[in-house]
Amino acid sequence: MRYAMAIDTKKCVGCGDCVVACQTENNVPHGYCRDWIVESVVGSYPNVEIELKSERCNHCDNSPCVRCCPTGASHIVEGGIVKVTHNECIGCGACIQSCPYDARYSHPDGYVDKCTFCDHRLEKGQNTACVDVCPTSCLHFGDIEDPNSDVSKALKNRAWKVLAPEAGTKPQLYFLT
Amino acid sequence: MKEELFISGRDIPYIDPYLNIWHWEIPVYLFLGGLAAGIMFFAGYFTIMHKEKEMQATVKFAPMLVPFALVLGLIALFLDLKHQLYFWRLYTTIRFESPMSWGAWTLMLVTPLSFIWAASYMKDVFPKWDWKFKFLDQIIDFIIEYRKTMAWAMMILAVILGVYTGILLSAFNARPLWNTSILGVLFLVSGMSTGLAAIIWMSKSKYERKVLSRLDLIFIAVELFLIIHLFMGFLAASEVQIEAAQLFLGGEFTVIFWVFVIILGLIFPAILEILELRGFHIPIWIPSLLILIGGLVFRYVMVEAGQITRYLY
Amino acid sequence: MDKKIGLKKRPVYINPYFGGILLGLLILTSFYIAGRGLSASGALKLTIVEIVDVIAPEHAENNTYYNRFLPEDGGSPLFNWLVFGAIGTFFGGMLSGAIFGRLGKLRIEKSAKISNRTRLIAAGVGGTLFGIGSQFSRGCSSGAALSGTSALSFGGLIVMLVMFGVGYAFAYFFRKLWI
Numbered sequence: 311m312r313y314a315m316a317i318d319t320k321k322c323v324g325c326g327d328c329v330v331a332c333q334t335e336n337n338v339p340h341g342y343c344r345d346w347i348v349e350s351v352v353g354s355y356p357n358v359e360i361e362l363k364s365e366r367c368n369h370c371d372n373s374p375c376v377r378c379c380p381t382g383a384s385h386i387v388e389g390g391i392v393k394v395t396h397n398e399c400i401g402c403g404a405c406i407q408s409c410p411y412d413a414r415y416s417h418p419d420g421y422v423d424k425c426t427f428c429d430h431r432l433e434k435g436q437n438t439a440c441v442d443v444c445p446t447s448c449l450h451f452g453d454i455e456d457p458n459s460d461v462s463k464a465l466k467n468r469a470w471k472v473l474a475p476e477a478g479t480k481p482q483l484y485f486l487t
Numbered sequence: 488m489k490e491e492l493f494i495s496g497r498d499i500p501y502i503d504p505y506l507n508i509w510h511w512e513i514p515v516y517l518f519l520g521g522l523a524a525g526i527m528f529f530a531g532y533f534t535i536m537h538k539e540k541e542m543q544a545t546v547k548f549a550p551m552l553v554p555f556a557l558v559l560g561l562i563a564l565f566l567d568l569k570h571q572l573y574f575w576r577l578y579t580t581i582r583f584e585s586p587m588s589w590g591a592w593t594l595m596l597v598t599p600l601s602f603i604w605a606a607s608y609m610k611d612v613f614p615k616w617d618w619k620f621k622f623l624d625q626i627i628d629f630i631i632e633y634r635k636t637m638a639w640a641m642m643i644l645a646v647i648l649g650v651y652t653g654i655l656l657s658a659f660n661a662r663p664l665w666n667t668s669i670l671g672v673l674f675l676v677s678g679m680s681t682g683l684a685a686i687i688w689m690s691k692s693k694y695e696r697k698v699l700s701r702l703d704l705i706f707i708a709v710e711l712f713l714i715i716h717l718f719m720g721f722l723a724a725s726e727v728q729i730e731a732a733q734l735f736l737g738g739e740f741t742v743i744f745w746v747f748v749i750i751l752g753l754i755f756p757a758i759l760e761i762l763e764l765r766g767f768h769i770p771i772w773i774p775s776l777l778i779l780i781g782g783l784v785f786r787y788v789m790v791e792a793g794q795i796t797r798y799l800y
Numbered sequence: 801m802d803k804k805i806g807l808k809k810r811p812v813y814i815n816p817y818f819g820g821i822l823l824g825l826l827i828l829t830s831f832y833i834a835g836r837g838l839s840a841s842g843a844l845k846l847t848i849v850e851i852v853d854v855i856a857p858e859h860a861e862n863n864t865y866y867n868r869f870l871p872e873d874g875g876s877p878l879f880n881w882l883v884f885g886a887i888g889t890f891f892g893g894m895l896s897g898a899i900f901g902r903l904g905k906l907r908i909e910k911s912a913k914i915s916n917r918t919r920l921i922a923a924g925v926g927g928t929l930f931g932i933g934s935q936f937s938r939g940c941s942s943g944a945a946l947s948g949t950s951a952l953s954f955g956g957l958i959v960m961l962v963m964f965g966v967g968y969a970f971a972y973f974f975r976k977l978w979i
Binding site: 324326341342343346347348349350351352353354374377378379380381382383397398399400401402403404406407408409410411412415416419420421422473474477 | 488489490491492493494499500501502506508509567568569570571572573574576577579580582584585586587588590591658659660661662665794797798799
C-alpha cells in the first residue's frame with residue numbers, strides 16, 4: 311500500500327481549484343497553502359512553451375524532513391504518507407529547511423504543517439480534496455502498488471518525470487509530460 | 488526566456504517568494520555556541536598540557552563566560568521555536584539522523600560541564616567567594632581532583648559542539664548554499680578563532696597573549712583557506728550552487744561579506760595581531776572586537792543568504 | 801616592517817606637504833575607483849538619516865531633506881561609498897597610528913590651562929556649528945574643500961576659502977583653548 315499521485319501537466323489549466331479546495335478542506339490559515347501551481351514558461355513568442363504543474367508535498371520515500379526532525383514529530387504512516395504530530399512538533403523549522411520542494415510551512419499555531427494526502431478522507435474511502443475538485447481531472451491518485459488503481463493506469467502509457475530526482479528523495483508525485 | 492512563476496490564484500505571502508523562517512536568533516545562537524566551544528577547547532587543552540599557571544585567563548577567567556554564552560544561546564534558540572510549550576519533546580528522544588537532536592543533547596552535556604568547570608574556579612577568580620555549605624566545598628574539592636578528566640571531556644565536547652554548529656546548516660541539503668560539508672569545519676575553526684579572541688581580550692599576561700595570538704593567526708589563516716575553498720567548491724558545483732556563490736560575488740551580500748567578515752573580521756585583525764607580535768603597541772580590544780563582530784556577521788550572512796537559495800523555483 | 805620605527809619614542813608624523821600630495825593622489829584614486837570623492841560629514845549625515853529612518857520612518861519619508869538620501873529600492877542609506885570610505889579611513893588611520901607610534905590611550909588634547917570640561921563643551925559647540933555649516937555648504941573640509949575643488953567646483957572653492965579664512969580670523973579669540 312503506497313499512495314502516490316500523478317499530475318497530468320498537459321491537462322492542468324492552472325485554475326487553482328485544488329489550492330482553494332485544500333485550503334477549505336484542511337482549514338489552512340490565510341496566507342499559507344499546502345499545494346500550489348507552478349507555471350514554467352520557456353522561449354519567447356512565437357516559440358513559447360508553457361507547463362502548468364499542481365504541486366504539493368511529494369511524500370518522499372527517502373524524506374529528508376523525517377530524517378532531520380529532532381523530536382520524531384515528522385513520521386511516515388501507513389501508505390507512505392508523511393505526517394506531523396502536532397503536539398510533538400517544537401516548531402524548530404529544520405524540516406522546512408530540509409525540504410527541496412518547499413512543501414512545508416510554519417502554521418501560526420506553532421507546529422509545522424503540510425499536505426497530508428487528506429488521510430482523514432482516505433480513511434472514509436473518499437479521494438483527496440484536490441483530486442475530487444479538479445475540473446479537468448488531471449490529478450490521479452491511488453495505490454501505486456495496485457496495478458488497477460487510477461495512478462498506476464495513468465503512469466502506464468505516459469512519459470513522466472519527478473521533481474529534483476538528484477536530491478535523492480524518491481518523491482511520489484509523478485508529473486505526466 | 489525561461490521563467491518559473493509560483494502562481495496559486497490566491498494570496499500566499501508567507502510562502503512566496505521564498506520561505507524565510509530563521510531570523511536573528513539562529514545566527515546569535517551559532518555565534519555563542521562557537522565562542523563557547525572555542526573557549527572550552529582551549530581551557531581543556533592548556534589544562535592537559537599543565538600550563539594552568541601561565542595561561543590563567545584561558546583556564547580560569549574566560550571559562551566564566553561560557554555558562555553565560557551557552558545559556559544566552561539556548562534562550563535565543565528557545566525564542567526561535569514556534570511551538571515553545573513543547574520544547575521538552577526534544578529531550579524525550581535521541582534521533583541519530585537529525586543533527587538538531589545531536590545538538591540538543593550535546594548542549595545538554597556541555598552546559599552543566601561548563602557550569603561545573605566555572606564553579607571549580609570560583610574561589611580563584613573571586614577570592615572572597617564562599618560556598619556557604621560544607622558539602623558544596625567537598626563537592627568542589629572532589630571536582631578539582633578530576634579536572635584532567637573534565638578537561639578531556641570538555642575538549643571532545645567542544646569540538647563536537649563547534650562542528651555541530653556548521654553541520655546543522657550543512658545537513659539541510661535543500662538549500663544549495665548550505666549543501667557543502669566544509670561548513671562543519673569552517674564553523675568549528677571560526678568558533679575557535681572567536682574563542683581565542685575573547686580569551687586574548689580578557690588576558691592580563693603578555694606571555695599568554697603572545698601564545699594565543701600565534702594560535703589565533705593560525706586559525707584565521709585556516710579559516711581564510713577554508714572560505715576560499717568554500718567558494719571554489721560552489722563555483723565548481725551545479726548551477727544552483729554557482730548562483731548561491733554569486734550572492735557573495737556581486738550579489739546582495741557581497742559588500743557585507745567581504746568588508747565586515749573577510750577584511751574587517753579576519754584580515755585586518757590578523758594584520759594587527761602580527762604587528763602586536765612584532766612589538767608595535769596595539770590596544771588589545773581592537774582585533775578581538777573585530778574578530779568577534781566578524782564571526783557574528785559571518786553566521787548572520789550565511790543563515791540569511793542560505794534561505795534565499797533554493798534548488799527549485 | 802621596520803622595527804626601528806616602532807621603537808622610536810616620539811610619535812612619527814609625515815611632512816605636511818608630502819601628506820597633502822598623498823591626499824591629492826588619494827582623491828584622484830577615489831574618482832577613478834568610485835567616480836566620486838570623499839566626505840566625512842557626508843558619512844555622518846547618512847548615519848543620521850538612517851537613525852531617523854529607524855526611529856521615525858514616516859517623518860524621514862515626508863521630510864524633503866531626509867527623503868533625498870533614502871534609496872528608492874528600500875535599502876539602507878548607509879549602503880554608500882562615503883560610509884564605507886569613512887569606515888576604511890577609521891581603520892586605516894588606526895593601522896597607521898599603530899605602526900608609527902601615535903596610538904595611545906584615549907585622551908583629551910588641549911591647553912594645560914583649561915579644564916577637560918571646557919575643552920569638551922567647546923568641542924560640542926564647535927562640532928554643532930560645523931555640522932550645521934557643512935549641511936548649508938553641502939560639504940565639509942574633505943567634501944567641499946578637497947573633493948569639490950578637485951572637481952573644479954566654484955562652490956567648493958568658496959567654502960574652502962571662507963572656512964579657513966573665518967577660522968584664521970577668529971583664531972585669536974580662541975587661542976586660550978590651545979596655548
